[in-house]
Amino acid sequence: MPFNLPILLTWLRVALIPVFVGLYYLPADMPPILIKNLIGTVIFAVAALTDWFDGYLARKWNQVSSFGAFLDPVADKLMVAAALILLVEIDRAPAWLAVIIIGREITISALREWMAQLGKIKSVAVATIGKFKTAAQMVAILFLLWDEPLIPGLSTRLIGTIALYVAGVLTIVSMFYYLRVAAQQFREN
Structure with missing residues (x-):
């Protein structure tokens, strides 16, 4: 190591x-x-x-x-x-949304491990949609953790919640993207 x-x-x-x-x-x-x-x-x-x-x-x-x-x-x-x-x-966050995000992370990690064993890891490399998902996730978590107004009338919890829902949508879209890419690799073999 x-x-x-x-x-x-x-x-x-x-x-x-x-x-x-x-x-x-x-x-x-x-x-x-x-x-x-x-x-x-x-x-x-x-x-x-x-x-x-x-x-x-x-x-x-x-x-x-x-x-x-x-x-x-x-x-x-x-x-x-x-x-x-x-x-x-x-x-500060709905459990069902956390389960979707965490479940996707586990699924894609397992998919990458499997693809690595097949020598196809590059086919499921991080895509732009995954980067957007990560950015939305980080913004959401930071705002939800802070949970105090940045300026009067600007709710960080509302901003964080919206960002978390955006991250949730991107989570699902990116998961299907990676699964589709992996499925194409299996068809080619």
Whole structure:
């Protein structure tokens, strides 16, 4: 297993998950919810930034490894799943939508694993629709975690909820896109 700064950043993302979740399980007034929301939002934002930064550094420094390529999406999916489950728990996101998003992540991860075994991993590489889904998901989670108005009259919960529904639609569309691409590969064989 290689060890370098990009992989360290990925492990940092994994290590932040229990800190992030544990924050919301502290007693109700320790710290007050506003502080929990602030810290939770910052932790998730740092995790999202390290996701971009570790890949950038790995490519720039030529430290791309198969272990890093495996660990990075696992860390991302764990962080997003933890955030969605937490948002359901604190009543800021509907459970059915979280199940759809998490279910898609598991399905596509399994599909990519299967395609890798067939030597066809490039056929299910991340597509533009998947990037839009991820962006909508990150915006939604950040706004739902913050849950405080940015300016008077501008509800971050409403913005986050709309973004989460957009992410949900893109989740379904992107899942069918990847399944269609995989089906074409199977027909060609």
